């Protein structure tokens with residue numbers, strides 16, 4: 167079975183799970199609790215093997231799930247850096263110091 171998403175941060179894996187579930191893709195998380203145990207108690211030399219991993223129940227949905235997550239995490243990062251013009255409500259990239267549409271200065 168192939169994980170569709172692996173991240174040492176369980177919060178991000180849980181977030182990915184929510185995305186898939188809201189898109190109607192059934193999925194589950196493995197290694198939810200094993201990571202810290204594996205590293206500290208069992209002395210695993212490769213903690214990456216124990217990172218929380220997200221799997222889809224239906225293998226035929228693996229590609230769809232990966233694409234969904236890729237899109238989501240890509241646009242999610244871009245959206246976070248954007249700012250909204252207080253005058254015209256247009257979204258601007260973080261690198262812009264004034265609104266591309268109405269030239270209002272970026273709010274502090």
Ligand SMILES: [Zn+2]
Nearest residue numbers: 251254265268
């Ligand atoms: Zn504007």
